[in-house]
Amino acid sequence: MQDAVVAEIRSRLEQLARRERVTIAFAIESGSRAWGFPSPDSDYDCRFVFVRPLAETYTLFPARDVLEEPLTEVFDINGWELSKAIRLLLKGNAVILEWLNSPHAYGEVPGFRDAMLALAGQVGDRNLIGRHYYYLCREHVGRCFRDPETTALKKLFYLLRPLFAVQWLDAHPDAVYPPMNFHALRAGIDIPAAVTDEIDTLLARKAETRELGEGRIPPVLASYALQAYDRAGHWRRAVAVDQERQVLADRFWREWTERLAPSGLAVRPARAD
Template sequence: MNINEQIIKELQRIEQQEQVRILYACESGSRAWGFPSQDSDYDVRFIYVRPVDWYLSIFDKRDVIERPISDMLDINGWDLRKALNLFRRSNPPLLEWLSSPIVYLEKYSVAERIRAISPFTFSPKSCMFHYLNMAKGNYREYLQGEQVKIKKYFYVLRPILACAWIEQKGTMPPMEFDELVAQLIPEGSSLKSSIRRLLERKKAGEELDYEPRIEPINQFLEQQIAHFEKTAVQLAANGGGLDKQLDELFREALAEVFNSE
């Protein structure tokens, strides 16, 4: 059994155990970003619905499904109602799921309908702050000092380039690291050469542990973090709205799933 078959089988098991219907499942981690290690987990994320009666309750209920990591599978999912509430606030992880280049399962029309209206809920400000905080946290923890954990460069570069994409294009950045580098880093620069060498080493399966810091990348990251700290506060806080449409989408998704069975 290959890994895709194993993932589908596990998703089917979750449907049976939890009495849910999975609408969409994708890869969300380093494999989707384009820089997995040989021992990287498969970070599977999914959106699901329960039967209508489950929602007709005066009680708050758990709206996530999580499974312990096993056999390199890290599988978690969100109830559709939770996902739509986060979507209306321009939640970057959810928007990434919906644009993942690795889709394991997509049933029914709901994922495509959410994608179609995502430009209307996209908030440049909240998304840039999300990526900026991620970059700052990883930079502070892993990339200070003379010796740094160099594989962590990717976990600062990617969110910083996502900030640059939002600033320049005003849209949700793509998940793929290669595309961000290709479009945002000048060709022929020492920075691009340093990033490409590092990426080649990681894709070749080298164990990237502590090594001397890479000065062109550190200088770039420090400059960009300082720049986006000033830029993020000035961005438009768009997003939100569409409450009626999202209510309708939720009801119609339930009808589509359970009326088709």
């Protein structure tokens, strides 16, 4: 994390908050830097959750629930409105959980992340979260094994991370969600030594080179990934969100919206769609 880049991201977030008239509840680094396997040329994936003024929140014509900065080779900055983040949490989308657990914060309202993590422990459904990671596995299995002789090798990490997540959930039946960090996931499951050696070799290369390039998936990794993916098929099942969880989530949304909403602002004109 380069100090100059971090300072620039914080400056851009401050400008965005003023321009859009929002409060940023928290902003963190996501992507490979937070997951634990960056490359020298990894961009910065800043993610945030924001709250609009009450007049723009309690309306029949709400503004967009996503905000973003123009994408560049260095900066990828975007965020969700709080209601969107909570609805996706209820549906088992693990992205917001990863944001909440990121080790790199650009800024946050004191107490907010802890409060939302506590909510996640109450309303998060491990079955839905496991399902999220299973289908992420399926997506990356398709990408990596479309042509296993000429796969972009860095994509293997985007397959292994959700694969380790479902294995971690299998190994920790009382947990609601797995760690976001790749190394913490590895530490919490049993992985054959030969597989560990291959992963360590690729990690070392990825940390030193700008591009791993294309090549054949190491056979020991290919065999392990496909067998583990087959065993994870039970995560396709999901359960519906019960009413009690919706009530808790709605209560949290109302409380923090009222606490964080910018005040003294005029109503944004409705769009003529």
